[in-house]
Amino acid sequence: MAEDILILDRLRKAYGGLVVTEDVSLAIRRDELHAVIGPNGAGKTTLIHQISGLTPSDSGRVLLDGADITALSLAARTRRGLARSFQITSILPGFPVLENVALAVQARAGSSFRFLGTAADEPALNAEARAMLDIVGLGARADLPAGLLSHGEKRQLELAISLATRPRILLLDEPLAGMGHEEGQAIVALLRRLRGRYTILLVEHDMDAVFSLADRISVLVSGRVIATGAPAEIRANPAVRAAYLGEEEAA
Amino acid sequence: MSGAHPTAGPLRDRRPRLAGLILAGLATLPLLGALGADSYVLLLVTRVMIFAVAAISLDLILGYGAMVSFGHAAFMGIGAYAVGILATHGIEDLLAQAGVAILVSAGFAALTGAVSLRTKGVHFIMITLAFGQMAFFLAVSLAAYGGDDGLTIARRSTVLGAEWLGNATIFYYLVLAVLAATLLACRALVAARFGRVLRGTRENPVRMQAIGFEPFRYQLTAYVISGAICGLSGVLIANQTNFISPAYMAWQRSGELIVMVVLGGMGTLIGPLIGALAYLLIEEWLAGITEHWKMIFGPLLILVVLHARGGLVGAITRITGGRHG
Ligand SMILES: Nc1ncnc2c1ncn2[C@@H]1O[C@H](COP(=O)(O)OP(=O)(O)OP(=O)(O)O)[C@@H](O)[C@H]1O
Ligand SMILES: [Mg+2]
Numbered sequence: 373m374a375e376d377i378l379i380l381d382r383l384r385k386a387y388g389g390l391v392v393t394e395d396v397s398l399a400i401r402r403d404e405l406h407a408v409i410g411p412n413g414a415g416k417t418t419l420i421h422q423i424s425g426l427t428p429s430d431s432g433r434v435l436l437d438g439a440d441i442t443a444l445s446l447a448a449r450t451r452r453g454l455a456r457s458f459q460i461t462s463i464l465p466g467f468p469v470l471e472n473v474a475l476a477v478q479a480r481a482g483s484s485f486r487f488l489g490t491a492a493d494e495p496a497l498n499a500e501a502r503a504m505l506d507i508v509g510l511g512a513r514a515d516l517p518a519g520l521l522s523h524g525e526k527r528q529l530e531l532a533i534s535l536a537t538r539p540r541i542l543l544l545d546e547p548l549a550g551m552g553h554e555e556g557q558a559i560v561a562l563l564r565r566l567r568g569r570y571t572i573l574l575v576e577h578d579m580d581a582v583f584s585l586a587d588r589i590s591v592l593v594s595g596r597v598i599a600t601g602a603p604a605e606i607r608a609n610p611a612v613r614a615a616y617l618g619e620e621e622a623a
Numbered sequence: 624m625s626g627a628h629p630t631a632g633p634l635r636d637r638r639p640r641l642a643g644l645i646l647a648g649l650a651t652l653p654l655l656g657a658l659g660a661d662s663y664v665l666l667l668v669t670r671v672m673i674f675a676v677a678a679i680s681l682d683l684i685l686g687y688g689a690m691v692s693f694g695h696a697a698f699m700g701i702g703a704y705a706v707g708i709l710a711t712h713g714i715e716d717l718l719a720q721a722g723v724a725i726l727v728s729a730g731f732a733a734l735t736g737a738v739s740l741r742t743k744g745v746h747f748i749m750i751t752l753a754f755g756q757m758a759f760f761l762a763v764s765l766a767a768y769g770g771d772d773g774l775t776i777a778r779r780s781t782v783l784g785a786e787w788l789g790n791a792t793i794f795y796y797l798v799l800a801v802l803a804a805t806l807l808a809c810r811a812l813v814a815a816r817f818g819r820v821l822r823g824t825r826e827n828p829v830r831m832q833a834i835g836f837e838p839f840r841y842q843l844t845a846y847v848i849s850g851a852i853c854g855l856s857g858v859l860i861a862n863q864t865n866f867i868s869p870a871y872m873a874w875q876r877s878g879e880l881i882v883m884v885v886l887g888g889m890g891t892l893i894g895p896l897i898g899a900l901a902y903l904l905i906e907e908w909l910a911g912i913t914e915h916w917k918m919i920f921g922p923l924l925i926l927v928v929l930h931a932r933g934g935l936v937g938a939i940t941r942i943t944g945g946r947h948g
Binding site: 448 | 811812814815816817818819820822823826827829830831832833834835836837841844
């Protein structure tokens with residue numbers, strides 16, 4: 373039990389008559405990189421929404437380090453150590469790159485009900501934000517308005533923001549989506565460096581990346597987990613091949 | 624009204640200098656001998672500054688928090704009624720009146736804001752409008768304080784028992800001091816941690832939640848601060864006119880405040896001051912030319928809003944060679 377940092381217990385979500393996730397139970401181990409794969413529309417993003425608290429679940433529970441956080445808001449879960457990125461990049465485009473990250477540091481560094489003193493000049497916030505930018509390789513872009521970054525750099529920034537919340541677990545929704553090959557390789561290299569230092573739940577379509585990075589893989593099809601296991605097991609699993617991988621090879 | 628926010632990123636630009644210039648100009652105005660103590664110009668500019676305080680308070684939530692309050696005049700009305708009602712009962716001290724005005728405005732903002740902020744977009748506009756109208760009809764129903772017709776206040780508020788504010792020049796400088804303090808306080812606030820959360824929420828509330836902030840707490844606090852400042856402007860307007868009436872709370876007034884903010888440039892603080900100045904001066908000028916002035920004024924406003932991105936402040940910074948806008 374103590375091994376499992378995040379436990380999903382029979383999560384379900386339906387939009388009207390459309391059941392998007394059903395009976396999803398998963399245990400994510402501490403410091404593992406756990407990938408979730410599945411065809412388009414399988415419910416992967418919805419599941420991330422349910423875990424992070426952006427979308428309430430119809431039923432089921434989410435446990436973080438043994439504590440039931442199902443009733444908590446997105447913000448409260450974040451403060452508990454659940455950080456997430458979005459399939460569609462979510463940053464503050466009008467703020468400088470550095471302030472995007474510094475705000476995440478500010479969120480857990482004392483009260484934000486301060487009405488005096490220029491937040492953008494707080495050395496402690498900025499120093500930590502800079503360190504995060506260096507980790508993702510955006511150090512040189514710190515003063516640029518975030519909206520001017522390239523698509524790939526925005527995804528790197530989002531990772532830096534997530535790291536700045538000092539997460540216990542990172543939920544990443546397709547960090548490679550829409551990237552060129554080179555940009556994608558940079559992110560894969562970054563994930564490889566983060567691997568082992570953070571617990572990571574990775575939703576990703578890039579199978580090369582998934583199979584080279586993941587410690588374990590879960591396969592979501594039509595809202596249900598049909599298999600969980602090491603990459604080799606998943607590759608050999610006939611149900612997975614039929615439902616998913618085979619489909620890709622055929623295409 | 625959407626898209627590029629001139630203040631979205633760093634706050635370092637030339638606007639503080641613009642604000643300093645305008646305040647210095649306002650401070651020297653009464654010294655121009657030709658005006659005379661009770662001059663029409665002095666009265667008009669006093670009125671402009673009072674509305675500027677109200678418009679700046681609105682900019683705090685509208686420009687920095689993306690909260691389009693269509694009931695902001697209610698706070699001005701509450702401040703004015705605090706003066707009128709207390710004066711009727713013999714409490715004429717300015718500080719006591721201002722204290723009550725600020726407390727009641729803040730309380731009204733806390734209650735109505737807590738409800739309104741559960742909604743978004745058009746719903747937020749409509750519900751703040753509804754609360755504004757509620758305050759309006761409450762004022763109409765106050766028969767003891769003039770009801771529909773309003774109430775004349777015998778004399779201006781007193782300071783430590785003295786009737787200094789009866790002097791137009793002293794009153795002018797009091798209003799200027801409140802204006803300057805409002806500008807400075809709001810400028811500090813939006814640059815501080817609190818303001819950064821507010822500005823971040825304006826851009827992307829989901830991202831702010833995903834780093835651990837609950838937007839509601841910050842938005843509600845901003846709403847209460849804004850309401851309290853606007854209530855203070857009501858204390859000043861009641862003193863200038865020696866008269867209060869429900870008309871202060873009419874939805875048209877709320878609309879005028881929005882126009883001042885947008886016309887001057889929202890999310891700039893100095894913009895609403897310029898907006899109030901332009902709005903009231905043009906209104907005064909057109910009303911002198913024709914009684915159908917609203918038919919000219921309306922289209923004129925739409926032209927400015929559509930063509931001068933960032934309002935008049937945006938136009939000024941472009942003309943003076945600012946890189947912003
Ligand atoms: N807010 C919503 N309202 C109605 N249906 C929704 C909503 N959000 C998602 N869905 C539906 O739920 C299903 C799963 O969507 P989801 O985005 O979770 O899939 P996904 O596995 O992330 O897909 P992709 O790989 O394309 O990102 C889809 O059929 C989608 O249309
Ligand atoms: Mg998805």
